[in-house]
Amino acid sequence: xxxxxxLTSGLQTLxxxxxxxxxxxxxxxxxxxxQVYSTSNFWIIITFLxxxxxxxxxxxxxxxxxxDKTYRVQYTYINSVxxxxxxxxxxxxxxxxxxxxxxxxxxxxxxxxxxxxSN
Amino acid sequence: xxxxxISDNTLGIPYVLIFGTxxxxxxxxxxVSVVVFHQRRVIKFNKQLQKMxxxxxxxxxxxxxxxxxxxxxxxxADLHDDAGPLLATARLYLNExxxxxxxxxxxxxxxxxxxxxxxxxxxxxxxxxxxxxxxxKNFGLESAIKDLFEKINGSGVINASARFHDNRERLKEEQxxxxxxxxxxxxxxxxxxxxxxxxxxxQNVQGNFSYFRIHHxxxxxxxxxxxxxxFDSSGLGLxxxxxxxxxxxxxxxxxxDSTHTYYKVTIEVPRETVK
Numbered sequence: 001x002x003x004x005x006x007l008t009s010g011l012q013t014l015x016x017x018x019x020x021x022x023x024x025x026x027x028x029x030x031x032x033x034x035q036v037y038s039t040s041n042f043w044i045i046i047t048f049l050x051x052x053x054x055x056x057x058x059x060x061x062x063x064x065x066x067x068d069k070t071y072r073v074q075y076t077y078i079n080s081v082x083x084x085x086x087x088x089x090x091x092x093x094x095x096x097x098x099x100x101x102x103x104x105x106x107x108x109x110x111x112x113x114x115x116x117x118s119n
Numbered sequence: 120x121x122x123x124x125i126s127d128n129t130l131g132i133p134y135v136l137i138f139g140t141x142x143x144x145x146x147x148x149x150x151v152s153v154v155v156f157h158q159r160r161v162i163k164f165n166k167q168l169q170k171m172x173x174x175x176x177x178x179x180x181x182x183x184x185x186x187x188x189x190x191x192x193x194x195x196a197d198l199h200d201d202a203g204p205l206l207a208t209a210r211l212y213l214n215e216x217x218x219x220x221x222x223x224x225x226x227x228x229x230x231x232x233x234x235x236x237x238x239x240x241x242x243x244x245x246x247x248x249x250x251x252x253x254x255x256k257n258f259g260l261e262s263a264i265k266d267l268f269e270k271i272n273g274s275g276v277i278n279a280s281a282r283f284h285d286n287r288e289r290l291k292e293e294q295x296x297x298x299x300x301x302x303x304x305x306x307x308x309x310x311x312x313x314x315x316x317x318x319x320x321x322q323n324v325q326g327n328f329s330y331f332r333i334h335h336x337x338x339x340x341x342x343x344x345x346x347x348x349x350f351d352s353s354g355l356g357l358x359x360x361x362x363x364x365x366x367x368x369x370x371x372x373x374x375x376d377s378t379h380t381y382y383k384v385t386i387e388v389p390r391e392t393v394k
Contacts, residue, residue, distance in 0.1 A: 024154045036158045046151050053147035057139035074136055 006063035013052045013059065020049040043093035047086050054082040178350075179365065182358035189355070197246050202239055209235040252299070260295040261286045264302060264320060271318070277310060278317040285324040288392040297363045298331060298388060301371075304356050305333055305384055313337025313382070324390070328369075331386040339382025345373045 023045050027036050036042050058078055065071040212232040217225055255263035261283045268279040289295065302320065309315050315337025323330045340348065349357045364371045369388040376383060 021150065024150060027154055028157050035162065037155060046147075049147045049151065050144065053143035054140055056143050057136050061136060071136070078136070078140055 004059075004062045004066065006060045009062075010056065010060040013056050016048055017052055017056075020045050020052075024049075038096070040093045040096035043089055043096060047089035047093065050089065051082050051086040054085070055079060175350075179358060179362045182355055183362050186355050186359055194246060194250070197242075201242050202246075205235050205239045205242065209239070251296070255295060255299055256292075259286070259289050260299060261322070263295075263299050267299075267303065267306070268318070268320065271306065271310070277315060279306075279319075280317075281320040281322075283322040286322060288390075290329065290388070291391045294367060294388060294391055297367050298329075298386065301360050301363050301386060302331065302333070304360050308356060309333070309335050309337060309339070313339055327390050329388045329390050331388070333384045334376075334381045336381055339375065339384075340373050341375060341382075342373045345371075 023041075027042070055078065058075055061071065062075070209232045212228040212235070217228055220228070252263050252266075254266045261281075264281050264283075268281045271277055271279040290298065306318060309318055313335060315335040317334075317336055319334045321332050321334075323332075345357065349361055360371065364386065367388050369386060371387075372385045374383050374385075375381070
């Protein structure tokens, strides 16, 4: 892990988080009647947002702390947890995509949507 | 970031890292929750608006159907109660026994029957005129409105006048009829409820819109009153005005002038002129 560039990694994370916030801001501004969480874009965006928010401190400290044993343990735990979360969220996004593409699945998906609305 | 890289040895890595990570995660989750809840609220609000609009449309539709039914009943009553007896009486004068009567009596009966038939013709003409004013059809909106105002003026109770500033191009026949009906309804309401001393109508054109403004010095209504009455009252007049304005794709506004002396009703109609 020697040579890990925390500065560029941190800046990149902040940039992507900023763009995610920009997307969410536009979701608030828009007056579409479509539920935001019924689109795959939203799940992809929150995957980025949550994963990068969770690992932000991990990466900005990596350059100087990599030799520290406690840090290494924490790195493994935190990174694994957010990795799993990221994969789960991306899977949801992909499921959304496929249910929207497949008409039969779309029917169920829309039924689910109505069911959710009625509740 | 630079600060964290320098200070992490002194502050202790576990705390900075754990609290920093938890803080960022909580912030991200909060942000997402805010977006989702806000959007849900917006959608709920939009649905409520949509529902209200649907209810309003439904109400207007019902009002227009009711109005049609009432109009039919009125025409049926006019025909049954006025034209029917007149024609029946004329038939009595011209019964089979007429040929056995004296010539003088025959002549008298024929003359009476002719008079009754003339009355019937006049009556049917009046019914037909109330359905579609001939002045409007033949000479246009300006003449029809001026004719209406002259009739009102003739009563001597209210001073009514109309002035058209730009009526070089006539509106389409359907538009003219709708504007005439709305004006008629408004004027009737003013006469009935406002106790006005004068009514003045002006017409203007601006761009693609025709504006009809009615001023009067009685007790009028303002826009909120119109909306309230339109929603609450069981009367058909205002609902008909609104549904006709909707058909015209125009708008109507009720206000009062700055000196609080005159009430104004302005009708805005997109122009569809006769080619």
